[in-house]
Amino acid sequence: MKKWLCIILLIVLVVVISGGVWFYFKNQRTPSNSSKSKNPVTNTKDALTEIPTEILKNKFGWLGGGSNDDGRIIVEMAGAWVRPHPGPLVWDMMQKTAAGEIDFSNADDVVKVYQKNNLGLLLTLWPFAEWDQKNLSNVVNCQVSNLDEFLNKNDKKGRGSYLPQSRCNPNDWSAYQKWVNTVVERYDGDGQSDMPGLRYPIKHWEVMNEPDLSWKPGLDSDRLSFYKQGPAEYGELLKQTYIAIKQADKDSEVLIAGAAGGSSNFLEFYQTLFTNMKDASDYFDIGNVHCISNDEQTRDYNVTAYKQVLTSAAITKSIWVTEAEAFYRENTTADQNYESTKTSVTGALAAGAEKIFFTRYSFDDFRTDMSQKIETGKYPNEEKYRDIIKSYLK
Numbered sequence: 001m002k003k004w005l006c007i008i009l010l011i012v013l014v015v016v017i018s019g020g021v022w023f024y025f026k027n028q029r030t031p032s033n034s035s036k037s038k039n040p041v042t043n044t045k046d047a048l049t050e051i052p053t054e055i056l057k058n059k060f061g062w063l064g065g066g067s068n069d070d071g072r073i074i075v076e077m078a079g080a081w082v083r084p085h086p087g088p089l090v091w092d093m094m095q096k097t098a099a100g101e102i103d104f105s106n107a108d109d110v111v112k113v114y115q116k117n118n119l120g121l122l123l124t125l126w127p128f129a130e131w132d133q134k135n136l137s138n139v140v141n142c143q144v145s146n147l148d149e150f151l152n153k154n155d156k157k158g159r160g161s162y163l164p165q166s167r168c169n170p171n172d173w174s175a176y177q178k179w180v181n182t183v184v185e186r187y188d189g190d191g192q193s194d195m196p197g198l199r200y201p202i203k204h205w206e207v208m209n210e211p212d213l214s215w216k217p218g219l220d221s222d223r224l225s226f227y228k229q230g231p232a233e234y235g236e237l238l239k240q241t242y243i244a245i246k247q248a249d250k251d252s253e254v255l256i257a258g259a260a261g262g263s264s265n266f267l268e269f270y271q272t273l274f275t276n277m278k279d280a281s282d283y284f285d286i287g288n289v290h291c292i293s294n295d296e297q298t299r300d301y302n303v304t305a306y307k308q309v310l311t312s313a314a315i316t317k318s319i320w321v322t323e324a325e326a327f328y329r330e331n332t333t334a335d336q337n338y339e340s341t342k343t344s345v346t347g348a349l350a351a352g353a354e355k356i357f358f359t360r361y362s363f364d365d366f367r368t369d370m371s372q373k374i375e376t377g378k379y380p381n382e383e384k385y386r387d388i389i390k391s392y393l394k
Contacts, residue, residue, distance in 0.1 A: 212269030262302030300347030
């Protein structure tokens with residue numbers, strides 16, 4: 001009896017010692033959650049669930065552009081958003097064949113430099129790739145003038161990006177949607193295939209820009225034409241792009257391309273789209289309008305006129321003004337430009353605009369094209385912009 005009791009006690013002792021040894025080595029190999037890892041994982045779903053609140057609450061941003069733009073001046077002026085224009089997400093710039101690898105180097109650099117300065121990004125997706133467009137049966141009709149300012153050869157502003165000469169809907173929708181899906185997946189912050197070093201997710205995507213601008217050709221059509229097709233074709237582009245974006249990130253928000261202005265010449269494009277495509281509102285989350293010093297009488301950056309177009313189609317959407325200026329060019333001073341900007345901001349927000357992206361950094365910049373940063377006079381531009389913006393910060 002004593003012999004069996006000793007054997008049992010010996011077995012128990014061996015089990016206890018073995019368990020202690022296992023527990024010791026397990027904890028040596030796996031640090032506890034309270035200790036700091038030498039290589040902490042930051043690119044996880046938990047770490048990148050939302051854009052910082054201080055960015056989301058801010059209603060103001062600027063167009064960004066140029067290889068040297070880092071957005072610091074936007075922060076100095078109390079803004080929190082940037083819309084690179086045309087930006088790095090041009091299909092032709094990023095992928096050279098349907099099966100080719102997507103080059104994210106330029107796009108990653110843009111995202112990193114703006115996020116370093118704590119800016120939220122609105123990124124435009126450009127559906128043009130010359131290798132894809134050449135397969136269109138109507139490719140000749142898709143080509144813009146050799147004078148177009150967004151052609152690489154005509155870039156005099158140092159944008160660091162360009163648009164190809166052919167600008168119609170993609171020929172290969174599958175290849176295009178795969179590109180869109182891959183781009184959104186890289187910046188959505190879900191921890192899967194994310195950009196290394198992504199600080200917070202990108203959730204706002206714009207489907208091209210001003211397709212209405214040259215729908216009815218005007219005096220500047222040779223200089224600037226973003227899209228060579230009409231409302232029906234743009235509706236299909238909007239739909240296909242929306243589907244690809246949402247497949248990658250269902251929580252993202254899609255902006256329809258910004259209307260070039262508030263005149264009937266521009267807004268008729270969207271009226272036609274909404275009339276003929278009854279489910280068009282299913283394929284964007286945020287409305288979008290521009291005002292480039294061509295609608296002085298509205299004094300609300302065209303928000304009221306644009307909202308009427310949505311309302312007439314029974315569409316209820318939030319509205320962003322993604323290009324805003326109130327510099328009425330002739331016979332104005334910097335002080336007058338400041339006052340008209342202040343008035344238009346008040347009017348736009350009162351009319352329902354949720355965000356406003358200014359195009360100019362200086363009230364004494366009297367050029368007739370939208371501005372990049374330039375050296376101007378002694379007018380207190382930063383102070384004046386802060387004066388406008390800070391009254392709306394909460």
